[in-house]
Amino acid sequence: MALIIPDEIEEDWACKVYNIVDWHTATLVDMLQHRAKVSPTMVLYTLLDADCNSVDHLTSSQLDDRAATIAAGLHHFGKVGDRVLLLCDNDLNYISAFFGCIYAGMIPASGVHIDVMRSDERFEMVANDAQPRLIIGPRKILADYKSEHKNLNCKPVWVPLEVLLNAKDKVAIKGENQGVAFIQYTSGTTKNTRGIELTHRNLIFNLRHQAKSYEYLDEEYSGLSWLPLAHDMGLIGCVLLAIGCGGRCILLPPKYFIEKPIRWLKAMSRYKTSMSGGPTFAYNLCVREVTEEDMQELDLSNWEIALNGADTAQADIMKRFCKKFAPAGFKARHLVFGYGLAEATLTVTRTQRRVSPKFRSFSRNALMAGFAWPSTNKFDRRELISCGSSLEDQSVKIVDPETHTVLRNGRVGEIWISGPSIAKGYFNRPEETEEVFHAKIKGEDRDYLRTGDLGFLLSDNLFFSGRMSNVIVLRGKTYDPDDVSGALEAACSDIRPNATAFFLSDPEDITSITVIIELIKKPQDSYDSIAELVYELITKTYDIWPRMIVLTRPGGVLKTPSGKAQIARTRKALHEDALPIIQKFYYDVPDLPPPLSREEALVEVERWIAQETKDWDEDVKELTREKLVNREMDSELLLNLRRDFEHHFHIQIDPSEFMVACQTYNDLCQLLAGQISAHS
Template sequence: MCGVRMAPSGGRATGDAFTSVPLPEQLAARAQGEPDRVALTFVDYAVDRAGAATSLTYAQLFERVCAFSTRIAARQERGSRLAISAPQGLDYVVAFLGALRAGIVAVPLFPPDLPGHSGRLDAVFRDCEPAAVATTRAALPAVREFLAGQDRPIDVVVIDDAAGDGAAPGTAEPVGRVPDALDADDVAYLQYTSGSTRSPAGVLISHRNIAVNAAQAAAAYSQGRGPGLTLVSWLPLFHDMGLVLVVGGCVAGGYPAVFMDPVAFLARPVRWLRLLSSSPGAVTSGPNFAFDFCASRVSPEDAAGLWLGDVAAIGNGAEPVQAGTIDRFVRRFAPQGLRREVIRPAYGLAEATVYVCGSTDGTPARVLRVDQERLGAGELVVLAGDADRDAPPGETHTLVSCGHPVGQRLAIVDPATSRVLPDGRVGEIWVHGPNVAQGYWGNPELSATTFGQWLAPGGPAAPAHGGGVVERADGLPVGPWLRTGDLGVLAGGELFVTGRLKDVIVIDGRNHYPQDVEAAVEAVHDALGRHRTAAFSVPSDDGERVVVVAEISRRALDGGWDPTTVTQAVRRAVSDRHGLAVHDVVLTRPGSVPRTTSGKIARRASRQRYLAGGFARVGNPS
């Protein structure tokens, strides 16, 4: 593994623990040292339902990256932005790495025809003001139509066809000069957040950030196995988890990556499992909903012939991890050899590039059954006995461990006082390390409050190893720290994520986590779709009140259902399991509850839509 030094889980977050060599330079080294080894394989289900695989070796990938980087270097100034609005595929990776090699800031985005997200794309363009857009011949008409609505001219670069940029046929395109070297602290790309609690913001990811974080994630998932792993992904490349897994893992980790379009996964989730089955030592990742999606949608006929006994690691992150989901997935595919210990719950966020911590010791993730009321009061009280994994979600409150931080530091902090909380107390998760980003594009105020936090004094402080960063008596750096906005608790050194600070429902002085309310709702009736519910609070004359918006499944709409029965079941479940009176139950059609581009429930947007009267109810209003 060229130039990558692995550090133990939870080690000091120092810049020399993992390589900070920019990805284009690491790619150049791999192309020279192992030119004929396959780097990337894209499996295209749009041209062949069985999947048409196209591969690039490290030498071929580097050659294409070099060609693209010289093209855009002739058209854009160093430090300007290049929006990548292209379909999933090899060309997307070429454009991303080509921009980085040219010293141009990449902005990983999606084509304009992605359903339901045209407004977000327009907002991002207005925010970062790209000098050009990189796309493919197939997506060019949609991109040109989108750009016609912009208030300024924006250049178009067709990744897979130089002449398609507007040059006359047979005309050689100008060749620009790429930088001789890249500064590790220069901005490599803008990662726009999915915006589950606020408008999307462009996170400034440096070359050092992605190089280090890709190595951190590789160290966590490889467990020292070295060669013999294959990265498998259906996650979108415009999302941080998909980008770092495929591009970072392939270049910085040195592992071959096999990936496909998210649409192909959603159409037939067994395709993901087939790639895992056919890829030696497969390492993959996905959000929690993907596991329930596979467990419910993959038929016995589709599962025939699958063998998942050789899968090395399956990360579960990007949204709260549910113990019941893990159990359903493992039970469903145990006959295909799936082992519980390969499921690796993880925690991360774009502001830390992506990966913060995960379970890494090769044993099943810890699941705790806890006192729900005490947890709402900020205290972790573990109940006797093992977690009742077979109970309906919400009936017993369970927390799933997200393991230990890898190559960075993590603290649970009282956000009001900036004081570090002891193990067993719920607080805000703060992160410090070389993978933490520089801030947000064009928003110094938000950057300062999010990335520039300092811990309250905790005893005598002393310079850390190598000077520079000052440490407290407990060994934690004084700062700067990243405020994640997420709530969690440490138990035995492991992180248990409890919720999102801005999403917490506070009723009569008690905290309730919306994902727990949503899980309780979805378990009460077959008419309700799984992972299709939003719970939030709204103001009233008597204080905050709880609202539940739930999508009715297409199967129920087609087969008949009783809205009164469903509404009563929702109210009863939330009252029995959480002691909450639901102010309003909105039953709506599939696809109505807003989601982020990474598939998470957008509770803030749901609340705004509800207050604006934007949900169309089905059945009798509650």
């Protein structure tokens, strides 16, 4: 990267030591121009075909020249500041088009994946939200989309890349460090996709700290990616990181990986790259589909950084991956886990390189109640993996989403983040931007990003435990569908990886759920056997009663381009008979008593306490703080009462909250009643 001395007093020490741009002042134009100047013949990107052969490449000087030419062409159709929608395949055209917009001082909108299911629907959503002045891409792709989408409300100008590359001039506008570099559209897991405005400052800060955390400031970077370029991890974590680190990035189009996962590992073996990764489902596909014969061709000994993003159902899968591919040279200590999201540019936390991952077992019941307590028996166990600690100069807090107060270590709450990586906000959504990007912790003036994700901290390590929007509350207890999905996939090899969905059978019915499960093309067990296994596991392990289990062919669980289940859309498609259903199984839900109201819970608690304390020497109804302090009442008896209450009602109570409540008998009863009522 370019060596740029900032005007500000504060200076990034790495600028002088490693000759990289300072995130306080530089832009992506500075980054690429310097790379082209100092290493003009360096091959930044190599594109592979289905046989993992190299079919195209881009050097740093070629990309700089192509970007400047496209920029000049763009100025014939628009002006600085215009939004431009990228409509390219997962190849080098996407990278050239992206930097062409950056050099033109225009704002590319990234997020349309043209080779995934329902891409037309997503294209219309992004185009109508971004309101681009221009749409650019290869002539054939533009012609196909233009013929199918004649009624866009933005009325853009469609400009083929072939035309832009014929421009005779060259343009390179540096832009402003704190100006918007591009708009990254979200996956749309729970809501319609939204555009995130990322600044040059956001991006270069995140790239600089990614490089440091991977130790690529001290050695050569070589990466391989099959991730979509329209996704933040593929674009920022692979394409931009290669320029930032001054290394090569080999690109395997996503469709080739999905068709045959072995291609990913074959490419890693052939090109001896040191860094690659993806979501847990990618590792799971390799575990399931790579054969013993395939294994003979693999050499994964050069793979030193195997990235995996935050996922709640990953521990068992990642252990199996390590075991299966150990003979091919893969080592568990090369796994690097992290937590991140597009609203925070990309990376928020990372585990250390060359350090074996921290697999920890927690009580499932405790996690559902908001506490990260160790598991004490195999029937109440959920395994999670540390996502590591925060990048430098950023702050990660666990916050009570209702009170906006910070929770102590070991308490489950919403993950809030502050720091230079936090994006400017959502494009053209001021109210959502204010709510999500400018949240305040009680007693602080600093702005925080509300992630909507659940997690907890232990010894500065972040553990991701689920998404607030995905959790299901049944009879006052909270369940994470990802946890259930992971258990089902581990128990039945006929279930496709990352292909289950859970939701309330009826919004008014809080006692049962509907389960949708995609099966592999040729299941070994009968449909009846699969449904029976699913039903037994869910009812016995989780005490959940399905009203319906739906088995479908591939495509039954609608997903975002990055592979996350879209629950609301899947539920809607089921009701509209729009899913590829194989068979439905219906069940009677036991006639369970309705959840207790607060008043009913209070009566139940007082009755239970009276029974449990009838042999005490002290009258618990006369409990006061003074009696506890003066030891006129045995605090050990109260602690035993808490333990017995947890065992009897199958819940967990924070010990400190319990002791605070033990100031009066009424406070104690109110606390316990709140744990077992419907509105706790």
